[in-house]
Each structure stands twice: as structure tokens, then as C-alpha cells.
Amino acid sequence: MKPWKRKGDKVFGELDKQEAAVLRGLVSQIDDMLKARIEETPQDELAELTGIRTGPTTSPDDPVLSRLLPDFHRLDDDNPSKAELDSAAVLRSIHEPTLLDLKTGVAGVVLDTCPMFGGGVRLSLEQADAWLSALNDVRLALGTAIDISDDMPDELPDDDPRSPHLAVYHWLTWVQESLVQALSAE
Template sequence: MQKWSRKNSLGGLKLRSEMDAREANVLRSLVGAVSGLLTERANSAPDDELAALTGLRTGNTATPEDPQLLRLLPDFHRSEPGSPDAERAGLNSALRGLHEPEIIDAKLAAGSVVLSTVPVEGGRIVLTPEQADAWLNALTDVRLALGTILEIDDETPEQFAPDDPRGPHLDVYHWLTWMQDSLLQALAP
């Protein structure tokens, strides 16, 4: 992938890059996988009679068990040592039920922008600033999901041992990080 560049045109600011077919396939696959996880989560929300009567959408009230989903859809409040967990759990449950559908919709919309702007066979990518924002959000979600699988933390080395099967995935994680940073730099005035 080429570094993102910034171009002012009569139609406004455009951000440009190029991606080969292999890179496009990897990115489309990762965004599709995250979108699939989020769609499954949205579809697993229980039916709510009050929501059906009022037209308000509600989502799952339970915290996701899948570690990737938990990273993408964290609790609104974290328990602190010595605090009453039951009260926090009830608050998280209520907030999750109210806000999770909108959060999932926003994440799916961002992923959809990436999927619609990455040429299937690779090639030139031209984004508006709004599309670039969606890309940044989608790349964050993909990095969060992949980072969870790889158990990325402050102690993670730049490279895994040669015999570590996570090595190629860490390279993809670094590529996504570079791509996100390059896009951020191109967006900055």
C-alpha cells in the first residue's frame, strides 16, 4: 500500500492511496469478519415488547462473552475494587440495551464505507474526509479485534519468535497501524 496523500480539488479535499489485490483482499476480509461479529451480536438481541410498542430499538443487555466483541463493545462502567458490583451490572445492562444498537450501526456503517471504497482487485483509493473518518473508525475496530486475538498489550514485542504462529498476524496488525497513522497524517492540515 502506498502512503496516503492529500489533494485539494474543485470537489474539495481528497485523500488518495493505492493498494494491491492481496492487500485489498486482506483488508476486505478483516473488515468483513468484524462486521460479521457485530451483525451476529445485533441479531442475537432479544425481542422487547415495549420496544415494539414504542418503536425504540433495544439491544442485548448482557455483556458479550466473546473477547473480541467485549473489546469492541465494552461495558459503560467498569467495576472498581470495593464498589457494589450489582449496581454497576444493572447500570451497564440498561445502558447496553439502550445504546448498543446505535453503536453497532455506526461500526457497521464505517465498515461498509471501507468495503465500498476498496477496489476488490486492488487499485486506486480516493476518499472524502468523511469517508476517511469512517476508515479510521473501521481500522480501529479491526485493530481492536485482531489485537484481542493476538493478546496485544504493553509488553508485546515488535516481533514474535520465528516459530510463533501469531507472527504473520502481528505483521498484519502493524500494517493496519501504519495505514491508520498514514491516513491520520494525511488528514491533518
């Protein structure tokens, strides 16, 4: 991929066939995980009566999904009080449905605008912002899955099973950085 370019209120990029397949595949996986979380939402009679959507009260068990849907209230790790536990559950229940909508929405924008077999990408500024959010979600998920840390080297030995995934992580970082620079231009 060449660096993103901005011309007025449009942003242009180009992905080769493999890049498009990798990006679409990763975004689709994240989208599927998020939609599965939506399906797990318990039925709530009060929500049905009032039209106010609610979500789960507990964070996801999956570490990747938990990273994408963090707690809205940080608990005292040593000794959380019942009030803290209750407030964390209520905040999650109230805000997670909106967060899921936003995350599946940006994934949808990428899947709608990323050419299936590679080629040119033309984005409005709003679509480019959606791409930034979706790229961030993919990087967070991939970074969690391969246990990226501050002290991890830029390259891993070839026999480390995380090595190819780290290369994809670095590529996604570059794509995101290039898009930020293009949006900041002008």
C-alpha cells in the same frame, strides 16, 4: 501501500491486490461478528411499541466482540453492587444498538470503497473518517485475538503462530497512521 495523500477535500491511496484482500477480509469478519450480535438482540415489546431500540443487557462472551463493544459503565471489580449491575445493563441495552449501527456503517464504507482486486482509493473526508474507525476496530479485534500487550516485542519468532498476524497488525497501524497524517495535512 504508499502513504495516503490529501488534495483538498479528497484523500487518495492505493492498495495492491493482497493488501486489498487482507483489508477487505478483516473488515468483513468484523462486520459479520457485529451483525451476528445484532441478530442476537432479544425481542422487546416495549421497544416495538415505542420505536426505541434496545439491545442485549450483558456484554458479549467472545473477548474480541467484548473489546469492540465495551461496557458503558465500569463496575467495581471486587464487589459490584446490584445498582451498578443494573445501571451497566441498562446503559448497554440503550446504547449498544447505536454503537453496532455505527460500527457496521463504517465497515460498509470500507467495503464499498476498497477495490476488491486492489487499485486506487479515493475518499471524501467523511469516508476517510469511516476508514479510520473501521481500521481501529480491526486493530482492536486483531490485537485482542493475538493478545497484544505493551511488553510484546515488535517481532515474534518465526515459529510463533501469532507472528504473521502481528505483521498484519503493524501494517494496519501504519495504514491508519498514514491516513491520520493525510487528514491532518493542509
